[in-house]
Amino acid sequence: MKTFKLGNAKNPKNDIPIQDSSVSSEHLELWWDDKANLIIKDIGSKNGTKKNGIFIRQTDVKPNDKIEIGFNIFTGAELINKAIPFKYMGKVQFFDEFQAMKPFFEQYQKDSLKIKGTRSIKIQLFRSLIMLILLGAFYVFGTQLGIPPFFRFAISLLGGTLGFFLANKIFDEKTITDKLAILREEYSDKLKCPKCTYSLVSKDFLFWKNQRKCPKCQANWVK
Ligand SMILES: [Zn+2]
Structure with missing residues (x-):
């Protein structure tokens, strides 16, 4: 098990430096166990380490835990985040892991197309309906008032256009944007x-495959 260290920033040997005098220069040793749990071990710090209010020597860290390192309070999730870069120390090839994401990319694309698709059909129907009603209404109205055909035609056209913009306003993009944002959030954990x-939700599988490597950590995705 490869271990790494968290401690006072004054000690250059600390992998996760904390700038606070209540943190000892040798404070915590950390590692990821084979079930991907983050384990922390106090290595004789001055102010100690607490999990959920209780002093510990060695313990696992879950996202909802409250971890006190010296007088610094971290959520488990914050600590896990700091430790993630050390999860695969030395490992550079992630072919299988990357390939395993393919079905999730495809499902994400399908789901977002579904949201976009229903929107455009609904909007087009609604727009056409409003435009037709207004075109007809203004034309008939114009006949009753004895307005000459050319003006009747112009007024109907104006009404139709107004209806078109009205429909755009009612069917604003917000609901669709919200739905897509929720979907994005759902998939951000898988992609x-x-x-x-590093988040990959913004582009499709093929795009990232052609990149071959992670733009952030350079991990190899493709042989
Ligand atoms: Zn990466």
Whole structure:
């Protein structure tokens, strides 16, 4: 198990430096166990380490834990985040892990197309309907008032155009943007660099495959 260290920033040997005098220069040793749990071990610090209010010597860290290192309070999630770059120390090839994301990329694309698709059909129907009603209404109205055909035609056209903009306003892009944002959030956990968790939701599988490497951590995705 490869270990790494968290401690006072004054000690250059610390992999995760903390700038605070309550943190000892040798404070915590950390590692990822074979079930991908983050383990921390106090290595004789002055102010100690607490998990959920209780002093510990060695313990695992879950996202919802409250970890006190010296007088610094971290959530488990914050500590896990700091430790992620050390999860795959030395490992550079992530072919299988990257390939395993393919079905999730495809499902994400399908789901977002579904949201976009229903929108455009609904909007087009609604727009056409409004335009037709207004065109007809203004034309008939114009006949009753005895307005000459040319003006009747112009007024109907104006009404139709107004209806078109009205429909755009009612069917604004917000709901669709919200839905896509929620979907993005759902998939952000699955579509990320297996090594450094760099988010990959913005582009499709083929795009990243052609990149071959993670732009952030340089992990190899493709042989
Ligand atoms: Zn990466």
